[in-house]
Amino acid sequence: MKYPILEKGATIGITAPSSGVEAELHDLIKSACDRMEQKGYSIICGDTVWTQEKAKSAPAKIRAAEFTDMMQNEQIQAIIPPWGGELLIEILEYIDFEQMKNKWVLGYSDLSVLLMAITLKTGIATAHGTNIIDLRGEVTDETTAMWETVLSTKPGEEVRQYSSNKFQKNWQHDNPSPCVFHLTEETEWKTTTNKDVKIEGRLLGGCIDVIRHLIGTPYGDVADFRKKYTNGEPILWYLENCELTTADLRRSLVQMRLAGWFEGCSGIMFGRSPANQPVDNYTAEDIYEELSAELQVPIIYDIDCGHVPPQITFINGAFAEVEVENGKGMVLQRFI
CATH class of the missing domain: 3.50.30.60 (LD-carboxypeptidase A C-terminal domain-like)
Structure with a gap:
């Protein structure tokens, strides 16, 4: 297994390989980006984040290309989509899994299709957990907040989590x-x-x-x-x-x-x-x-x-x- 690591002050890429964010909800993603920057992270937002039509953020090849670009970008240490959606499976055939970089992808719902495909095909660990929009709050509950600790765990180490109250x-x-x-x-x-x-x-x-x-x-x-x-x-x-x-x-x-x-x-x-x-x-x-x-x-x-x-x-x-x-x-x- 290959385990990525999230470092303090890392750059996080936000792309929408499934659903993007409708215009009336753009404030949610902006708030989430602001909150991450307050925590010391740098943010790179892709174009697909800001669009949503016919149950997807963009056509499959465009979504796949943006995700691939972020995976290839040496500056980006982790990719956290805004949320899940419906049609992520459309992009799998356009992704070059052999060229995957060892970096975290975090998400859930429809995103778990991508997470599982990456791990099964490449042996790169992927993270099933919160999406970026749900990290926009002034405070984060103890269970959700562990995403940072987990993704910062180094290869060879261990991390313990507990059920929520x-x-x-x-x-x-x-x-x-x-x-x-x-x-x-x-x-x-x-x-x-x-x-x-x-x-x-x-x-x-x-x-x-x-x-x-x-x-x-x-x-x-x-x-x-x-x-x-x-x-x-x-x-x-x-x-x-x-x-x-x-x-x-x-x-x-x-x-x-x-x-x-x-x-x-x-x-x-x-x-x-x-x-x-x-x-x-x-x-x-x-x-x-x-x-x-x-x-x-x-x-x-x-x-x-x-x-x-x-x-x-x-x-x-x-x-x-x-x-x-x-x-x-x-x-x-x-x-x-």
Whole structure:
């Protein structure tokens, strides 16, 4: 594995390989850039950040070219898109993965397609966590704020994160707060056995709505990644559901299993989800129990990951130890 490092005063590139920011929301990205500059970072914003039409920031080749330029730019140490979107998968065929520089790409939602493709194809670690727009607040909650510490961890070192105290149940865009999120609900990490759990393995994952579409493509070869980069270690998956019904979530997990993605799997973690509404009394908890029985691995759910913030920063490719005890979680990631 190759681990980038974020240094103090680094230059951060902001590009929109999925969705850009509509004109009426430009103040959000400007506020985020100002906040990052106050923290000592330099910012380079690409043209795609400021445009959005027909479910994308720009045509696929333009998005791919801007991302590639930032990856090649020696001045830029990290790339953090404004947010996710819908159609990132369109750009993969226009990206030269063999020329990738060793630098961080941080994001979630549709961005997890790019993160996973980079790690699987190149062995460069990528960061699943906050987007740049959610860093615009006067203060940042402890869980989200760990993105800096995690990305500053040096190869060979380790970093520890803990479950949040509270999470945000609903987005309240019409009620801005100093820390962006409204953290009101008690966080509880759960297991299918209702017992404490400890799992370890190489991390892979993201938003299941979109990473499932990598199955069967040159960008979703999990078996090749395991052969080249894991030293025979198991994969510890983290997944989050943005919009899938429970039936579609189940179909997607079965497809992943049939495609071999869960071979050599030590466990699966699922993020909190606003989409986990039952279909004909079929619940997300039912799915977790069925999957645990099929794979004979522990499953943890309602973790800090995805569209119900705050988020732990998970590093694709890092070796992790995850513990759940009395509803609280700990994630230790080793950059080895």
